[in-house]
Amino acid sequence: MTVPAPRSAPGCQPAPSAPVGNYLTSQFRPGISPDGQYVVLPRAVLERLPRRLQHLVVDVLNAVHAQMPVETTPVYRVGPSAWFEIDGLDEERLQEAGIIVEFEADGELVYRDLRTGHCLTEDERHLCVLLDTPDPLSQGVPERC
Structure with missing residues (x-):
């Protein structure tokens, strides 16, 4: 028995295999380093988001930080x-x-x-x-x- 290949919903593009990487390197976007390796989220912009989105950003940041080993993670110097x-x-x-x-x-x-x-x-x-x-x-x- 063969298993059919997964399909996208009609009119939808298949999900990219690396959505974050694709997003960061697909085109110029403010806050992304020229090489697409780092993302800067200006605090002033984040604090202007609606509360609900601020809580989502905090959840994402917590998940990211949970993946970073504290003892080997360098301090990044960021500036405009x-x-x-x-x-x-x-x-x-x-x-x-x-x-x-x-x-x-x-x-x-x-x-x-x-x-x-x-x-x-x-x-x-x-x-x-x-x-x-x-x-x-x-x-x-x-x-x-």
């Missing part, structure tokens, strides 16, 4: 960031990105990666880097020590 084109940054922001601007012996202005010493090409100067930015969501959220 935004993408900036290298060519449009001032000297201070370039240093934040690990890039310096200097003049070569022939007087040519070059952008140099501080970590590798590599001189950025014209095309590379149009790439974007992720830098700290003020957080418009954190107003009124108490600091932790």
